[in-house]
Amino acid sequence: MLSFVFVACNNDDETPDSNSEWALFNDYYLDSIAAEAKANRLPGDLNNSKVTTIEKDKWSIKSYAVQPEEDLTSTPNKLQQVYIKWIKDYREDPQECIYPLYTDSVKISYKGKYVTGEVFDSNYSGEFNPEIAEPTTMALSGLIQGWAAALIYMPVGTRAELYIPYTMGYGVYGQGDIPGYTTLVFDLYLDGITHPAGPDDRKLKAAVSDEDKQ
Numbered sequence: 581m582l583s584f585v586f587v588a589c590n591n592d593d594e595t596p597d598s599n600s601e602w603a604l605f606n607d608y609y610l611d612s613i614a615a616e617a618k619a620n621r622l623p624g625d626l627n628n629s630k631v632t633t634i635e636k637d638k639w640s641i642k643s644y645a646v647q648p649e650e651d652l653t654s655t656p657n658k659l660q661q662v663y664i665k666w667i668k669d670y671r672e673d674p675q676e677c678i679y680p681l682y683t684d685s686v687k688i689s690y691k692g693k694y695v696t697g698e699v700f701d702s703n704y705s706g707e708f709n710p711e712i713a714e715p716t717t718m719a720l721s722g723l724i725q726g727w728a729a730a731l732i733y734m735p736v737g738t739r740a741e742l743y744i745p746y747t748m749g750y751g752v753y754g755q756g757d758i759p760g761y762t763t764l765v766f767d768l769y770l771d772g773i774t775h776p777a778g779p780d781d782r783k784l785k786a787a788v789s790d791e792d793k794q
Contacts, residue, residue, distance in 0.1 A: 598752070603761035606746065609695040610658055610763050613743045617641055617663040630733050632677050634740075640664040644729040644748060662729045663743040667767070670710055671737035678736040680720055680773050686731055687715040687772040693765040700758060708739070708769065715771040724749050726764060739769040 597603065617639040625631065625640045643661050680686050689708060692701040703716050720728055726744030734740065744764040746752065754760040 598761065600761070602759055606695055606761055606763040610743070610745055613663050613763075614658045614661075617665070617743075622666070630677070630679055631735065631738075633674060634666040634669050634735075634738055636666060636668060638666050640666070640733065640740075642729045642733050644725045659745045659747040661745070662726045662748055664730050664734075665741040665743070667739040667741055669738050670769075671735065676735075676737075678773065679733065680731050680736075680770070681775070682720055682728065682732060683776055685717050685719050685774040685776075686770060687717050687774070689713040689715045689769040689771060691767040693767075695763050695765060708767065710769060710771070713769070713771070715769070717774060724764075727766070727768075730768070731770065734768075734770045736770050736772055739767070742766040742768055 618641070620637065620639050622631065622635060622638040622640050627641065627643055631640055641661050641663055689704055689710070690702065691699060691704065691708070693699050704713050720731060723731075724744070726742060726748035729748065730740070730742050742765070744766065746761045746763060749764045750758055750760070750762060752760040754762060758764075
């Protein structure tokens with residue numbers, strides 16, 4: 581069920597109630613997540629900095645930006661941030677840091693849940709095992725903001741739990757069975773990256789750089 585992780589396109593004319601029980605429950609839950617993330621933030625983690633070394637159960641807090649080098653001068657509020665709780669580092673060399681670009685496609689294993697713990701989408705069953713997982717390849721530019729905000733800072737081979745506010749997910753209208761004002765929770769493993777061919781191809785850039793050194 582891949583439709584849930586792509587950008588929402590709901591044109592319902594009826595505006596959902598921001599004071600509904602569901603909306604308020606999700607808002608209170610996000611408050612608790614924001615507080616926990618700030619109290620247990622990964623040392624040295626800044627809003628627009630890339631993560632190199634991760635620690636289990638530590639947090640990163642990221643805002644949505646198309647490019648990581650964008651200078652975010654204002655302090656975002658909780659609805660402009662995705663909260664990343666690091667689960668595990670599967671890299672053979674923890675110092676090897678390869679990050680997706682916004683123009684890349686990513687190979688992902690994921691499980692999506694409501695704040696109640698109910699699973700609404702997944703591309704694997706049972707407990708996650710990278711040895712047998714069959715990741716899905718998706719264009720990063722076509723995903724919801726919460727995923728993009730996290731993935732451009734995640735090294736390949738790392739796994740994290742993302743907490744995404746409705747403003748960076750499916751908004752006030754929701755999508756499919758997911759209601760509006762839903763805080764999304766995703767267990768996400770970044771298995772690999774596919775770079776587009778052409779001027780932005782990293783292999784091409786590396787080759788040109790090597791020639792310049794000669």
